[in-house]
Amino acid sequence: MVDKVADKLARLRAQMANEGVDLVALGPGAHIQWLLDYHPYPDERMCLLLIGPNHHAFIMPALNADAVREHTDIEFFTWADADGYADALTAALQKVAPEKVNLVSLDETMRADFALNLLTALPGAKHCFTERSVGPLRMRKEHDEYLLLKMNALIADDAQQAAANAIKPGVTENDVAEAVKNHFIAEGAKPAFDIVGASENGAFPHHHTSDRVLKQGDTIVVDIGGFKQGYPSDITRMVSIGEPSEEYKKVHAIVEAAVQAALKAAKPGVIAKQVDDAARSVIAEAGYGEFFTHRAGHGLGIEIHEPPYISASSDVVLDEGMVFSIEPGIYLPGKFGVRLEEIVILRADGPEVLSDRPRDLVIV
Template structure:
C-alpha cells in the first residue's frame, strides 16, 4: 500500500525557465527548416510562457517565436494586463490590439510576408484562415508534425511534478480498491475516483474510465449506468493534472473470484507490460517498446485483441508525443515520459489493461506508478 503521498509544493518556474524554453523552440524551428513558430492559447503557450489566456475566446492571441528575434505576444488589449503578469512575461514583447482593429495585420508585422511556420495544433480555424488571408505567401504545419519532441524531454523540475502526480494516482488506486463495487453503477465508482484524485491534490480530473464486464472491452468506455456485478472484470483508467502535470494509470480488478481464463488473460497483459517497461532504455526506438509488448500478447494468441498503441507521452497534457507505436522511429532519450499500457479486449465479454507512466533514465527506465499489477479482488 502506498498510503497518502507526502506533501509536495514545487518551486514555481521562473522567467529564465520560460525564456530558455522559448529560445529552444525557436532554435528547434530553425533546425527543422521553419521560419518560426506560432502558438495559440493552450498547453504549448502555457509551457512556453506561463501565460494561460482564455482558450475559448474568439479574439486572437498568438505567441510568435522566430530565430534571431525576441519572443513576441499578440494579445487583445483587454487581456494585456494578465499577459504582462505572467511568469514568462519579462522575456516577451507584448503587441496589443483593440476591438475593431485587424489582429492579423498586427501579426503580419511580426511574421513577415512569406515563410513556413509551425503552428500549434489547437489554433482556431478562424485565426489560421485569417493569417492565410492576410499573408497569402505563408505556409503552416502543425507543431506535432513539425516539432513533435518540443515538450517531450522533461527537466528535473518537470519530472518532480510528474512523479508527484503519479504518487497521487497511486494513492487513489489504493483507496478505490477498498470501496464496494458490486451493486453500484460505473458512474458511482467513477465519481469516487474523481473525488480521490482531488483529495490527493489534483486540480483537474481529465478522465475516470470504469469499464465493467463487457464494457471493459471498449478501451475508452465512458463510465455509464451499468450496475457492476459479482464476476465482472473492471478496467479502471484515471488521471488528470497536479501542479500542471499529468497522471494516467490503469489497473484491472475483479469483483469476486475470477475464473481461469480471466486470470490467464490478466497475467498475459501483466507480462506484456512488465517486458515493455524492462525494455525502456536510451537509444531504442519508440516502436520497440510497442513491439515488445505486442509480441508477448501475440505469442499468447491474443494479438488481434490488442487494438491500440502501447503508449503515449505525458506532461502538461495527458496525451502528447512521443507515441509508442509501430512506425515511430524516434529514439528514446533520458527525460522522456510516456505510458506503457498494453491491453486485451474480448468483445462482449471483458477487457484488461495495465498502465504505468515510465520515464527514461540514463541507465534504463523508471516507473512513476508503483502499485501492484497483480489481479486484485474487490467486493
C-alpha cells in the same frame, strides 16, 4: 537564478535553426503553457505568440491584454474588436519574422482560422507543425517536471486504492468513479477522467463510466487520472469481485507479460514503434492479437496525451527524459477487458516506473 523562459526560448531558437524554421506560431494552449507557465484565455479572437530568430511578440486582443500582462512582459501588438486583427498581425510579423519566411511551424492545436489567416499573411511560406520546433523540447522532461509527475503518480496510486475500497456488489461504476474523484479532490488535485468498466463494459477501451451495477464475479477496468500543479497522472489497474475465471487469469498474465516486454524494450535510441512491437508481439503470439486494438502508449506531460506516441507508425527515437505510458490491453467483446498501464520516464539504463502500486489483480 536561471530565467526559465529565456532558457526555453534559446533552446527553441536553436531547434528552429537546426530545422530551418523561420517562424513559430503558437495559440493559447499547452505549448505556450510549457514556455511561459501560463497561457492566455482561448477564444475566437486571434491571439498568437510569434517567435522568430531574434524577436518574439504576442498578437493580443485588447480585451485580454491587461490580464495577460500580469503574467508576462513579452511585447504585445494589441487589437480591438472595432478594428480587427489585421494591422496587429502585420505589425507583429514586421517585428518578429524574417523578411522572407520560407517555413513556419504552426501549433497543431490552434484554431484553423488563426492558422489560415496567418498563412495568408505569409505568401509563399510552407508550413510544418511543432514536431520541428517546440515538440522535441517538450518531450524531454526537466527534473522539476519529473517531480510533479511523480507526485501525481503517487496520488493516483492512492486513488486506485480508493477505487478498490469502493468496489463491491450493488454499487455502480459511477459510485466507484465518485470515490476516485473525492480522493483526488482531498489531495488537492483536479479529477481529469475516469474509466470504470465492469466485465463486458471493460471490453470497450474508452468506456463511458455508467450506472451499471457491479455484481459478484465482475472484473473491473479502473483507468483514472487527475491534475495537480499543472501536471497529470494516468494509471490503469484491474479489480475483481471474487475469484475470476481461468480465462481471465490467462489474459491478465498475457497483458502483464506484454507490459514487461515493452519495459524491457524501452531504452534511449530505440524507435517508439519497437516498444509497441514488443508489447504487441507477446499478445499476438498468445493468440489475442486482434483484440489489442490501440497503440501501446502515449506521452504524458502538460497534457495527458502528447508526444511521443508509442505506436506501430511512430518513428520517434526515444531519449532520456521522455515520459510516456506503456498500456497494452486485450478486449474480448461481451466478456471483459484487461489493460495495465504504467507511466515511465526514460533514463540512461531504461525506464523508471513512476507508480509504486503493483500491477497484480486486486480481488475484493
